[in-house]
Amino acid sequence: MLLANFYNICEMNKIKITPQRVEIFKELIKNNDHPSVTKIYQRLKKKYPNISFDTVNRTLQKFVELGLARVVEDFEDFRRYDGVIENHHHFHCIKCHRIIDVFDEQLKEIEIPEGLKNTFNILEAKIIFTGICDKCKSD
Amino acid sequence: MLLANFYNICEMNKIKITPQRVEIFKELIKNNDHPSVTKIYQRLKKKYPNISFDTVNRTLQKFVELGLARVVEDFEDFRRYDGVIENHHHFHCIKCHRIIDVFDEQLKEIEIPEGLKNTFNILEAKIIFTGICDKCKSD
DNA sequence: ATGTTTGCAAATAGTTTGCATCCAG
DNA sequence: CTGGATGCAAACTATTTGCAAACAT
Secondary structure (H helix, E strand, O other): OOHHHHHHHHHHOOOOOOHHHHHHHHHHHHOOOOOEHHHHHHHHHHHOOOOOHHHHHHHHHHHHHHOOOEEOOOOOOOOEEEOOOOOOEEEEEOOOOOEEEEOOHHHHOOOOOHHHHHHOEEEEEEEEEEEEOHHHHOO | OOHHHHHHHHHHOOOOOOHHHHHHHHHHHHOOOOOEHHHHHHHHHHHOOOOOHHHHHHHHHHHHHHOOOEEOOOOOOOOEEEOOOOOOEEEEEOOOOOEEEEOOHHHHOOOOOHHHHHHOEEEEEEEEEEEEOHHHHOO
């Protein structure tokens, strides 16, 4: 996502291009380190001491609405527990938030790319499917 | 994970087998619907009105320590944003919490099991690798 | 001009902590 | 008995909301 796209998308959606929004967007894409709201806020506060945490927070949410950004691993915002210890995959329904275990022979051994295997110690590779579940489909 | 294992693991780790722990464990594995603390608390409160939210919360954490349970998609507990819109995978470092984008041709098309494809509307299939990153490996 | 956006402050939700009491071993 | 476990209440953290003032168009 480039800065030029940012302007286009803002105009298309008729949302105002404010200095804060421009700076927040630039900070978001600058080094792609998946920053939190607080991170972006802290970085911007150095250059623009007047910016508020709240604006950063709301702006990032707006960006997600507009398709300019995504929330990292965006599931529910509270902890859930799993009694199944063995490695397995999950399906998340985006409507009812059901989580369904996925056990599949084919997916059991995920091919870990050489680049990754050599650089990091990979402890787990888990597929997370998101979509709409059977119950919610029929609504 | 079975109830018998629960007793064994508690004994092995010399933690007390209290009625609360037994009930919380049974509730966790009963229908494997990935319950939140609040869910388990609410369900148990019907039968055991004296149980406290706090005990449920701490017990579940204890279960994770002992390897009796897992936290679902257990990443950091605050929201992080991604400026990359295109589908891609992530590597999470469990030590420094860096998140690194994984783009890989081989992984681009994840084989979605027929069973899943037929039952749900799958919108995304994303692999989340967890492990220890290059920087943290050398510490 | 005017309706959106901003900054502030207070509220909220989920989780955690401190501590006195209780109970499993 | 005794140290770990429980229940309660208060604290904490991340996020959200309401509102008046400021600004982009």
